Amino acid sequence: MADSENSVVLRPGAFTLSWSADLQYGSRDLTFDGERTFYFAKGDTVNEDSQKGVGVFALNLQNSDLQELNVVAQNLCDKDIQSGGPETVDPPSTFSVMCMGEDGKAVRRSGSIRLIPERFKSRIFDAPLRLAERAWTEGSKIIKLDFETVAVEHKDGHYIVAVKFINSGNRWIQFKTPDQWGGSTTSGRLGVGATGAIHPNGDVVKVKGSWAFGLSGKGLINRSEFKGGLVFLKPGGSEVLKFEVDPDYKALKGSYEFSGIVFMRIEYEGYGWGLASNVDFKPIKTRITIDRDYPSTPQEREQWEKTHRENMSQWPVKPGATFAEDGLYRAVRTSGTARGLLLRPFKAGDVATTDDVRMYTEVASGTEFNGPVQWVWEGSAPTPVKQWSFDIIEGTEHVCKAGAICPRSGRWLARVHSGGFSAAAPYRYDLAGIVTLCRGQSMPARTDGADWEWLGA
Incomplete structure (x- = not known):
């Protein structure tokens, strides 16, 4: 349905197919206004490969399209349209349609998509789903929200991850800054990371467990730029949010293709298109170079x-x-x-x-x-430090000599070699000699020839 700037008169033949949002995933609406415009609203693309972002799109229809949509409306008005099943409850999927009553007046009818009999489904869904694809690629953007990773830099012992939110539609969009989100699919979640490593020849090879950053609830270092904790995106505008965060996994320096995921709640200008406030989507992929390992x-x-x-x-x-x-x-x-x-x-x-x-x-x-x-x-x-080397990467030591600098924080236990050759018990442990130290402190001296074994953080 169009908003207040368009006609809201319910014309014969107008209809809406609606898949409502639930606590995690966004909604999807396909609407024909009964004249020449088809609207497609989609707030759930997190599992899509071909579609990025979320939004509302309007498509001007050709005469052949109108004929197909009139057939859809006629089928939705059929007296047996709700004779299928079974019905389920969550989330609801519904339709509404303007039919001609026996008195010649338009009457609105509605029902459950899940109760539409199988014999009607092709006649009802084929044309709207095809037009939805066209609306996404060819239609005008009423609402369109995307995001992308624009930079990952190391500074003062932390990583600064810059993410840009983009409004390419013709209505404003706003949302709470992600540092206020709870980190779940229901309370708001934002994360970015590498999905592929870029080789010198330009090939992208999939990677797992590489660079990844969970950004929801993390420090937003440019928070002062967003009055009242709200990000406001004017039509055609964008805003960059900069987070101070540590990576989730070990990772190697290099060039990577970055993707991500977001579950969020938005507000936007206008109403009546069926786009719910909770939306979920993947970002526009970008290429990011990081110059140090983690x-x-x-x-x-x-x-x-x-x-x-x-x-x-x-x-x-x-x-x-x-x-x-x-x-x-x-x-x-x-x-x-x-x-x-x-x-x-x-x-x-x-x-x-x-x-x-x-x-x-x-x-x-x-x-x-x-x-x-x-x-x-x-x-x-x-x-x-490298294959076949006897030198150990600092911070991975399991034992340390007495009087040396503590290589890793945690508890340490004094041990003395038993003097024998038994593999079962090569050391005698001094259970009274457990100390807790921070990395950089001196290991306690011993007079019995003992060294120290790390017991964990």
């Missing part, structure tokens, strides 16, 4: 490990399962809550033992458990 410093590694540890806690490696990635892992009893004190290194592809594991408990009281365990990721395992 993490590149011990401080960045600690930040990444904190985030990764929280994420990996949901995916313990069960007995007999395969480790998905390298790391230092903590044993956790499969029954009960007992956790192991010491960390063990595993490599991707290793298989977790199905045998019982005997280990000091994390409380370091001298008690032990002996039984089946699963393993949770705790931190990076010692990582060579």
Whole structure:
């Protein structure tokens, strides 16, 4: 339906097919005004490959189009149009149509799309869906909202991610700044990241677990530019929002194709087209070059490990399962809550033992458990600076000499080599000698020849 600047008279033959929004996904409306204009409103393109952004489009119709749409209206007015089923409740999908009554006057009828019998569906949906595609590509833009990543830069220990929201329609759009969003599909979510690596020959190769930034609820460093916490986009206008944020995953420097996702609520000028306030869509893809790896410093590694540890806690490696990635892992009893004190290194592809594991408990009281365990990721395992090198990347050390500079924050346990050659117990641990240190402090000196083993953050 057109808004107040267009005629709102309900003419015979006018109809609307409407798929309502739910708590996560936006709406879709196809409307014929009964004369010569077809409107397409779409607020849900997050799962689309060919369509980016959301909006409302108007298409001027040809005579052949009018004939097809008149047939659609006649079928919607059929007395048996609601004899199908079954009906479902959430979200509703409805139609409304202006039919000619027996007295020769126009009468509005409405119903459920899900109750339309199968024999009517091709006659009702084929033409409107085809015209919707044309409206998206050829029609005038009444409302059109997009976004894109424009820059990723490193500054003062953080990353500055710049995202541009674009209004290419002829009505204003506004929304709350993303630092006020909750981070979910219902409370508002914004994220951008690399979907492909750009090779020197120009080819784009898909990547997973590379550069990614969750931006909703994060610091907006140019917040003062948006009065009242609202981003206002005038027709044909755009605004760049700059976020201070840390990456979600490890990533290598290089050139990447960036995409993303947004679930948000908007307000816009006008009404009556069926575009709901909650919308979801992907951005216009852009090419971004980043000149440093992440993490590149011990401080960045600690930040990444904190985030990764929280994420990996949901995916313990069960007995007999395969480790998905390298790391230092903590044993956790499969029954009960007992956790192991010491960390063990595993490599991707290793298989977790199905045998019982005997280990000091994390409380370091001298008690032990002996039984089946699963393993949770705790931190990076010692990582060579390059293949075959004996030098370890700073911040990945598992042991440290007494009196040296602490290489990573957390708890450390003094250990003394047993002097024997038994692989089962090569070290004797001083359970009273656990210390908590920050990276950069000095490791305590020892007079018994002990060194220090990291127990986790």
